[in-house]
Amino acid sequence: MRFSNLRPPRPNVDKHFQTQNANAPNALGSEELVDTPIPWLTWRSFVMGIFISMGGFTFGYDTGQISGFLEMDDFLRRYGELGSDGAYHFSNVRSGLIVALLSIGTLIGALVAAPFADRIGRKWSISLWCVLVCIGVTIQIASPSGKWYQVAMGRWVAGLGVGGLSLVVPMYQAESGPRHIRGSLVSTYQLFITLGIFVANAINFGTEDRPDTGSWRIPMGVTYLWAIILGCGVAFFPESPRYDYRHGKVERAITTLSNMYGIPRNHRALMIEFDEIQEKYELEVERGQTSWIQLFRAPRMAYRVAVGVALQALQQLTGANYFFYYGTTIFRGAGIENSYVTQMILGGVNFGTTFLGLYLIENYGRRRSLITGALWMFVCFMIFASVGHFLLDREDPTRTKTPGVVMVVFACLFILGFASTWGPMVWTIIAELYPSEFRARAMSLATASNWLWNFLLAFFTPFITSAIDFRFGYVFAGCLFLAAGLVYVAVIEGQGRTLEEIDTMYVMKVKPWRSSKFVFPESERRASHQSSEKPSASHNMSAPGPPPDPSYLEG
Template sequence: MGVHNIMSRFKPSTEHSEASTPARSDSYAEKDHGIVDDSPVKYLTWRSFILGLCVSMGGFIFGYSTGQISGFETMDDFLMRFGEQQADGSYAFSNVRSGLIVGLLCIGTMIGALTAAPIADRFGRKISISFWSLIHIVGIIIQIATSTSWVQIAMGRWVAGLGVGALSSVVPMYQSESAPVQVRGAMVSAFQLFVAFGIFISYIVNYGTERIHSTASWRITMGIGFAWPLILGIGTLFLPESPRYAYRQGRVDEAREVMCKLYGVGPNHSVIIREMKEMKDKLDEERNAGTAKWHELFTGPRMFYRTMLGIALQSLQQLTGANFIFYYGNTIFKSTGISNSYITQIILGAVNFFMTLPGLYIVEHYGRRKSLMYGAAWMFICFMIWASVGNFALDLNNPESTPAAGKAMIVFTCFFIVGFATTWGPIVWAICGEMYPARYRAACIGMATAANWTWNFLISFFTPFINSAIHFAYGYVFAGCCFAAIFVVFFFVIESKGRSLEEVDSMYVLHVLPWKSESWVPPEGIVDDMHHPPSSPKAEGQAEHSEPTELRE
């Protein structure tokens, strides 16, 4: 059907395809027992659960680091030591100083996300996770070691951000490459669940320490932050390497053994045979094409499309306005008589965390596309109402005088967070972990994550300036972004629920229409054809032995 001719446009031909396969890479390698096992696979094994739980601590570090700083900026001791004295003797942060303290973390994360890929490809996923956990610890030490220099605080957050950004790239990559296909979406989405959990816990810790009138008010929160990278960095050393990474390094038996443990089945099970064969064929194709160059992230098979789509989805995750909502939470809740901003944070953090839990169910049972489109539509409606009430009904000078408007904004703030936490919060990470081929996965995820952190920085730094100019009308900007997100998903995102990573790759290369992708059924043998390099005459002569339906003793 001409598939090889199509694929030959994207890769050079070679004369000896068998040289590209690592020793004992045949997924149908001899086994000790006979017939292929087609018994049902457990939905979730305890090994998969432990792996997902441990590495998701990378998301917790992400959330805890970003959530704690908003509480610091209203603590009296932190203000006095790092703020600027005003004419009336009080202390406050200028927009620039506040923007740098908050935003330099995002600059560090952007750099960390971009530099994580080559390290992860060179030394492996699990070693990279432990290394970047250590970098994050160094950043915490730099911050906690000063009591007078705001520059040191900002630079410490920059160093800590290197670790956070790299972890936000490597952890979803490790999860997507290791997770059994039936739980892959939920496991990668658990990264966002732990982000929300980290934010929530940082709010609670800040609430417990803000009454202390010494450096302990903020140093305790920072100090507790040592625990999370220690758990992640040490715990990951006891986890297996990503089976797909191990396979690419020629450690075929290790990859098979890890897959068997994570699926909870034996080496003769059909799901293991299928996964191993797909990894083999994909690796043969990639090695046949030669060493990947950086420009192939844009010139490889359908790679410009996927690279830009990943960047767009991660950018839109920020442009939905979630961080903006958290930024404005204090003002909104103050209009109802809640004057303690730490209680405000806990309320918003609790909604964000507990509503992320249903997102893990939604991603695997309702699919990626529908969830993102319905979520974007929900957030668009919430933001339109929120911005209209804030702009036309709320008394900006004396919000307590318009309690009805304030209550309406509180309700739609929570409604918005429900929509974000169940859809765009977790599912974007899952999609970005699935749609790239292994050859480019590390670099592409790094670029997409860097885009997320770039917008994170831009929103956190410029929001105070924009707010002073247009106030709650700023919400219309995010409403427009949510509306645009519906069409981006409909026209460009392929449904990947229940499909192997190699099958998802084939769907993009074959230009499967996104709005028809959910019901698309691959023609028999098409995935194998696309991920198997052109064979030499010798290899063709051996083909009759490569696809047994039964494993004999």
């Protein structure tokens, strides 16, 4: 197919391809295609990946600060309950609501973000949800003494914004990023979540000794800064090229993607990718207007929605948040009494090891990384739970220092496994799992699953751990074993493939365990014709087609 024929059937788009833009040196049309090498990383894709990930930073910062607030003297006096011992404290119900209502807000925000993302675009949706984050922070920071429920409701409103960002940010990165680094770009969302948690812990550590409301209002007010930077800064970024293409702005879509790849507009790799985008778009037009009913009736979509919902639920059921909740106790066993130091250690490990995930996802693949990570965390949790239940003195952990040290080591090893695999990579899988027309709706359901389980674990963990102590870890270990099995039988490898190719492979029912070696026949022919080309010029730029070998397909 000639690149000049690449267009959705819309009059304004047809006009673009019928008349070549004289002011554009690389305008499409009858120009010969080029095969120059593709840069591994361009400054545009780097800046996009880092800056847009501020949406993850906002969530991580909000999550990291609240655990510190619950132990600050002024926050306790204002919103806690006076106990029989004359000291203020938070009951499990009150602390659970203050912490977990953010997750309820994020669940709702993720669901309602889909129609906004499809109507006003990915880019401006990000600004909209940043405004809601600022409103939620204002409600919290203005809460008078004794009105703990205003703090909780403010967190709910902020959660709406955070939930919307959790849908739109990975979607924007996946639709805009070059295929060969798409996994790393989307994974920076999780990287910035961990950075936000660490920065919040550090700021809490710096303000905890203040005797006034500044101990918690200062770190809370800093949230405005992150939301304003992202909400205003995104105005200088282009819209997602796939959103632009589906809404008739073909020239802008081509320009955006060529800039992200760092290649000319008449590059062969760009032609191949837009061939695939056109093919998928034409199928969308044939199906008519997108609806929630079509979401479950379209080819393999019900199956993929179920896989996405399960993956996001299992990301929470890995038990990572359990370590952050119970970290103070186990670190006391190792001789570290200051809970803020504990949080900084866990947050630092979480942030630092996420960089390993950015490497693994593009060099080791999604499937192998997720399966290996789940089994690694399974072993860590079995040892952690066994030592905690049978050897640690839970009344006074300092009396059993050796078990405490062992538990700290395996807590950090667990976080290493989570932060380098299931933490960042599930967001990438979800962003790759669905076709463009259903991506917003399907991702909203999967993301809502994440926030639902986030709420359930945040609210019920104090009750469960008080009843069965560290044996709760065995529950998470079982979920991790299940998670490894789900990835093996249901997740197709997306490393080095376009979003359209991944969609085609799911529709064709390619066996997930053979997907990493699956080759489209057109790519084989292209490889034979281009055997003398430089390898970096192609990056496995193949186009969808019928499978060359039926053994790749599910029965």
